[in-house]
Amino acid sequence: MxxxxxxxxxxxxxxxxxxxxxxxxxxxxxxxxxxxxxxxxxxxxxxxxxxxxxxxxxxxxxxxxxxxxxxxxxxxxxxxxxxxxxxxxxxxxxxxxxxxxxxxxxxxxxxxxxxxxxxxxxxxxxxxxxxxxxxxxxxxxxxxxxxxxxxxxxxxxxxxxxxxxxxxxxxxxxxxxxxxxxxxxxxxxxxxxVRIDWLGLALANTGAVGTVLIATWGGALYPWSSPVILGLGLLTLLAWGALLPVERRAAEPIMPPSILTNRTFAVATVVSVLALGCLFGINGYLPTYLQMVYGVSASASGLLLVPGAAGMVMGSMLSGALVTRTGRYRLYPVVGSLLGAAGMAVIGLANQATPLWWMCAGVFVLSLGIGLFFQLIVLVIQNALPASVLGTATSANNFFREIGVSLGNTIVGVVFTSRLTSALTAAGLSSQDSSSLTPQAVRELGPAVHASVVSAYVDSLSPVVLALVPVLLLSALVALGFEAIPLSARTGLEQRELEKALTADPTPLAGDVPLTGDETQPEAGQRTPEA
Structure with a gap:
């Protein structure tokens, strides 16, 4: 076809x-x-x-x-x-x-x-x-x-x-x-x-909202040990724990268990959560790092991240062209995660004597790797599940991906800021002085204090970045679990027509596209080894 x-x-x-x-x-x-x-x-x-x-x-x-x-x-x-x-x-x-x-x-x-x-x-x-x-x-x-x-x-x-x-x-x-x-x-x-699964929707949203609020408030607006955070954490855990049992009993679940327990969906979601949590977690702090350590302006620090954007675009376009040409996709999440780990290691090994191009190269490699499967994950999920739940599966993956990004931002931020506060205090700055540091203020410090502040930023962020390398290696390991499912040659609308015909649905949907093309084409769900 x-x-x-x-x-x-x-x-x-x-x-x-x-x-x-x-x-x-x-x-x-x-x-x-x-x-x-x-x-x-x-x-x-x-x-x-x-x-x-x-x-x-x-x-x-x-x-x-x-x-x-x-x-x-x-x-x-x-x-x-x-x-x-x-x-x-x-x-x-x-x-x-x-x-x-x-x-x-x-x-x-x-x-x-x-x-x-x-x-x-x-x-x-x-x-x-x-x-x-x-x-x-x-x-x-x-x-x-x-x-x-x-x-x-x-x-x-x-x-x-x-x-x-x-x-x-x-x-x-x-x-x-x-x-x-x-x-x-x-x-x-x-x-x-339309029969809306109100209880399932309430539980999913309670879990998501609770996770995002804990990630936003914890350690910032409220101490981690405060009753608000502890109570919110308990409510969030209860909501997540009750979601799957409730969805198993729902007539039309908002998140069908058949999707949540599908192997391809589970692998793809874990990979995207791990990888994007690392990428966005570190991206939020790199501009500040560049301004403080290298003394560049705010606008220049943004431009120095252009290699990351270029890497993301190149990775996405490259994998898209190759998947269309070969029909194979399992390689890219594995290779992409490994490239991401290499880029993260390059960034983490930098110090105050490292040239700026080294940091740009690390950002480029990191983004190139993630770009290889950033969009591909959605395609793999859509291909592995029935077309009748295409939107539901797509939204579920994005739903958990957003939660992963929030957690990545929080974990990186909490560890980085706590280490930085301790390092600045050890460098002789009071808590008030360290909390009001700006790039301009750092540039105006005396040579000895300036060197101490720069060293504090390097020593605080580098170990956090290096700690994310094993997370991306874990993403590559999980990605090995993808099954080899042939990519269908039919559109989602055509696949839905076929599903409806196979179940002998007596009420066809007006406006659906009739089935066309090669009737012998392997469909999503028919597993054959990739050559």
Whole structure:
């Protein structure tokens, strides 16, 4: 079977890329403008909530978009997600208080979660797994491109116009994407009675929210031994523990046990949680490290991470092309994790005498490795499970991935900051002085104190980075558990038609694409060894 996309497909695909780019850009643009925003709105004490509100909303919305998309159809949900994201962005720009800003960020996050899930699921509906990697690789590259352009554009908009234009600048693009999707995307709309698994949804979201809040509050807003953190931890553990038994009894579970216990899903989710937790955990602290140790400016520290973005794009495009050419995918999560471990080791072995290019090389290798399977993981999961749960499986993987990233940020941050505080105290700085250190203040210190502070940063971060190397090696080991499942040559819609025919469903779904192509093509779920 040959996949021949038409003009309408290319319009939809262009919209998917635009929406993914906007979603990724907002993360980096807002991060750049956030200090100015909280200063203008007088909400420094609630600064963390500006980030947490979006993360929480995005995480809790993912299972809903995935399950409802499989049930009632993806197009209306995708349009709702774009509208929520664009509308929430517009409202953020009108905020007059920090409370309003946090509330509108939550609304924006509800749309953001749907953009990720629906975009990935729609590519599954429209593109056969056998060639899908070629088309999903550019979608993944949008995150790398946004990480380069976002800080530059965010700084320019904030300095030249106003932080409010950070949220208004992209509105015409989001509106255009909504109109083009509404006119050109043709997917089945299923008229069925929706039965929502409220208890399962409540347990999953309680576990996710609890994990994110513990990761955000622990050691920062509340001590780790405080009743709030301990109580939240107990509630979170109870929610996670009860989820699987409840889902086994649910008529239409929000997270079906058949997905959670599927070998490919389990392996893919563990690999993505370990690898992305390491990547994003260290990325959050590298700019500060570069500013403090090498004395570069804030904007220069952002530009020095460009090799990481380039590595991510190259890795994604390379694996996408090779998977489409050969049909084999098991190698890339293993090799990618090993490359990531090598890059992490290069970063961790650096010291104050190490040239700057060494750090850039380490970041490039780390990101190149993760990029080899960053988008590929979703394809592998979608190919291994029935097309009728494509959206549910996609959302479940992203759901746990978000939790892993939160935990990675927290673990790296807690260990790094605790070691740094001790090192700075040993260097002769008081707790008040160490907490108010800025890159400019470090550059103005005397030679002896300056050397001590730089040494404190190196000695604090390097062991943390090196400790992540075994985590990435573990990711490579887990990735060896992937099964060799042939990539189907049928789109998700065609596979769903086939599943329906095999179960003799008497009520076909209006608008589904009829089965076409080579009827002898091996389908997902039929395991054969890779040559």
């Amino acid at each position: 040959t996949f021949r996309p038409d003009r309408r497909f290319w319009v939809v695909y262009g919209c998917l890329m635009l929406v993914m780019f906007l979603s990724a850009m907002y993360q980096t643009v807002v991060a750049t403008a956030l200090p100015t925003i909280v200063g203008d709105l007088g909400g420094v004490s609630r600064m963390s909530w500006a980030i947490t509100a979006y993360t929480l909303a995005q995480t809790v919305a993912m299972p809903v978009y995935g399950r409802l998309g499989d049930t009632i159809g993806r197009k209306p949900l995708y349009l709702v997600a774009i509208a929520l994201f664009v509308g929430g962005s517009a409202l953020c720009g009108t905020s007059t208080s920090m409370e309003m800003f946090v509330a509108f960020r939550f609304l924006q996050g509800l749309g953001g979660g749907g953009l990720i899930i629906s975009s990935q699921a729609i590519t599954g509906d429209l593109i056969p797994p056998r060639v899908r990697a070629t088309y999903t690789a550019p979608l993944g590259a949008m995150f790398g491109l946004a990480s380069i352009l976002g800080p530059l554009l965010g700084g320019w908009l904030t300095d030249v116009l106003s932080w409010r234009w950070v949220f208004w600048f992209f509105l015409p693009f989001g509106t255009a994407a909504w109109v083009l999707v509404a006119l050109n995307l043709q997917l089945p709309r299923r008229h069925v009675r």
